[in-house]
Amino acid sequence: MKLRQAILPVLALSAATALHAQSLPGNSAPQPVAIASSIPAAADTPFAGEVRLSVDATQIARGIVTVRETIPVSRAGPLYLLYPNWIPGDHRPSGPIDRLAGLDIRARGESVAWRRDTIEPTAFRVEVPKGTTELSIDFQLLSVPASVVAPQMLRWSSLLVYPAGYFVRNIPVSASLRLPSGWSGASALSALSIGESTDFERVGLDTLVDSPVLAGKYVKRVELGRNLSLTAAGEKEENLAISADQLQGLRSLVVQADRLFGSRHFDRYSFLVSVSSRGGGSGIEHHRSSENFESSSFFTAPIENPDAQTILPHEYAHSWNGKFRRPADLWTPDYRTPMRDDLLWVYEGQTSYWESVLTARSGLLPHEMILGRFASLAATYSEGQPGSRWRSLQDTTGTPLIFRGNSPSPSWQRDFDFYTEASLLWLDIDQLIREHTQGARSLDDFARAFFGGRDGDWGEVTYDFDDVVTTLNAIAPYDWASYLRHHLDATDGSAPLDWIKRGGYRLIWRDTPNPYDMAVGKADDVSDYSFSVGFALSGNKVTTVLWQGPAFKAGLLPQMTLVSVGGRGFSREALESAIRTAAQTGKSIPVRAKDEDGEHDFSIRWTGGLRYPWLERASSEPAPLDRTLAPLPGK
Template structure:
């Protein structure tokens, strides 16, 4: 069991990241020891931000342990494969560990984090640490050796004394180190996002022109920081780095940290600015997590060490409310137009309106999905449910927001909850303060007296049919379907490179004809289609996305498709195709348009 006592000495951690062709990180650690006997060294396992034991231990290799030039025999723990046992000889005050992290060279092996011109380093992949201590009581002095001429971004400050290609950092506690990833690259640009130069956008890219963001493109990112300041009141960090990779050579990601976030997105994020706006919600989402998820965290999501399991019972607050705020802040900052935020909410609402899984599985149980499924592809996600606490949780928090407004006579809102519940007690305070369910209920009752406990018991803990649409209705809108997509839908479909026919045929299809998700009990489901099949022809015409799109648009009856599943080919007739059905939010005449106020900018210069 970890104890809240200091570990004697400071671990020296040196990482060599220069081998970007083979994508190998080489590690040397010097680990002080206080006494002889058995020592347990651990590879970080339960990681904040992943909500699950996501440690890539299979990519850890080449372990050599030495003391005073003597090779030390090690053995793996018989149960915990992340633990290594070594006998420390008498008279030894430190042991040296050498090993490699063999980062993926293909997406089939895991998330690719290294390309020829950039990399993203998560410290948890390149260190071992001693068991028996809280992470905050173990000190580590890290350094990073980069390819010649590369620059980096990180929430940790740099210390002097290294050569041009070596980046040295001051000693920090183990939990801070793991929470402070590094981005680095040949093509690098760093832009201040606030007047105090405390928040920066640190960017790397595959090519230098991809970093040529204009003043007009940076402006909504600056507005995001101001809108978040106005929402939460005080910052729970002293500095913040948005670590932003524009690349097709590494895999996309969005991961929150207390004083930084990792975001890897399309290489044309700026150069194709108007063609990819649906992907602009990643930075707002991860930035909000500094308040919701890092500074304030559900009590069972905090653990003293990376080998103690994480609980996720309040993920509908941690992630659900964060997803609600990322949509709102996208609109308030100008990263999206208000109509784009409405389009995103329409897609979420319609998705949960047809997802059958809520009939058997309450949303509260989906908080265990990071552990159950580890975000692996599922055959029937609309029936199995998959981390629905994100998107359905956002709809529940819209219900809460509009209900507070109604109960308070429009004098209070969820903005007030965010400021009171998530704001730092003191500016720059980046400690973690935990909460339990009763704390959430009490804070809401102070704003607007209501049976919030019963409300959440039903919405989060109960089974139901259809989507929780009360927030949309109370917001002055209703969910409708039209034969033309919203601008948000069309852009999201274009960026994904697929055709989303969820609400017509009940399936999604990629450009090569591969069937993605098939809606449980939808028209395609009824005819036996499954994910993994490939469409070959539509109404007798060779398949293409455009052929399928036009066929569905013209269809008012049966639709015939030819498909291949494995080695078997067959023709299927999908009955009762009635054309395209795309979700939209439509304002209700005469209703109080609370949604319009929710999405309205708060900053004085707007």
């Protein structure tokens, strides 16, 4: 100890001397190298000729897709080829450049040297030789090998490069695709059928990238309405058995969306659904199709996972909100220009509102399931999201740019709340419009005015914050700008929850989960005690701990495994019994958990019993919220 005390002042003096020396004149002091780009910006000018793209996916089960591409060139000299990076729908740079391999560029049969840009690694500089009229490009896209029967979603954005300097809508592309023997597929692109070898219609690069191909060995197609279909691909044929009730719900979804928006911004639309044991319940929107990845029970047991049933309505609503109408600073002319996500609370937030409403209106889920979903969200933002005390809803729109996997503490950090909390913001706006117009108008009118109109136009119309406010004021005059900015910018822990009272309901707590939370918990193997002891479990492993909740204060950590509770070996029944006992005795709940360092004892102070959120009718009068969820009648 004495030796350390003697050394520390010497170290401190040495450090101070070194810092002082760095500031003396005469020492080396570099200046930064200027960052300049030679890559031409996208311009709205015609592209001479067409790009020919040939994709060979016959070895996709081995994780290999081979690309051959021909790009016409009009002059010798430097040319930049870009690999798509900022992909619409991802809201972030997401092009899988790390999976590109074997890039070979040739002119008149001879290899041409290329050099990757040091600032933008998805850009390649090529010196085009004199006399060259086209470049031939070959490469492979590699991925983890999959089962030979696993369905695949082929995204064209991963399977091409394109010349810089043009709006991608001005670059015509003729594409062809080869699939493994016995496979077939579907896309929004025109083709007589997608089989082992398919040539697609010539389209602009933007349309091609917006039109993925679903392919597999077992494929089923059903018609849902005028120019609307669903194509599903699965690992087993029996996974594609769509129940009559679900089929009716999907057909009703099409009808309800037509009645809501009053127009269509596509010539045809196809739901593309991959059902697989590898499915994760996710989706990506496109103008004329969806791109969905679901579990193998998506069709065979739909009510067992209600959350998954809202995904098709979500992606379908995006054809209007997100694809036809798009935030001005989120629309980009190519796949190199960065997207700005500040209006995702409209793009994703309002779409998340419509996913619940359209799911209820179409009958894909019963009314009480959607009420349970709203109750769970209301509870989260009334007391389960302490991060709203430092991070605004507006700031969460930056999450796609900063997210790097699971948050260590999602309740404190917040992540994708521009979906969930913003959906409640729009629910509140719906109920506020109904209240101020005595039920004569609603958010339905906003949707028809803002996202509808121009029937048959499947281009893009951009908007900004002022456009949203102007349309709301045309529906129901109010200080919408102040209202929106208050809820978007607040960091006081508040949330848009007045819709509960306006909608004729109240948030209550019971000791059993509502039907929605019960089904989701069973489907995801999650037991959520966030509103009581303050943690959630998958099996006996702690998945999340509520920031400053009872378990947090006791020291319990995510990823710990529960060993015992209340003196009994861990089970869900033992935990719930201990929570009930603590409510009666007022004593803390003893918990033993283990991690890689061994077993540890904790004492959780919680005497409030089991608590799960429900929405309950506030009176016998008709509830405006019920009207929101009721199907729209035909004219």
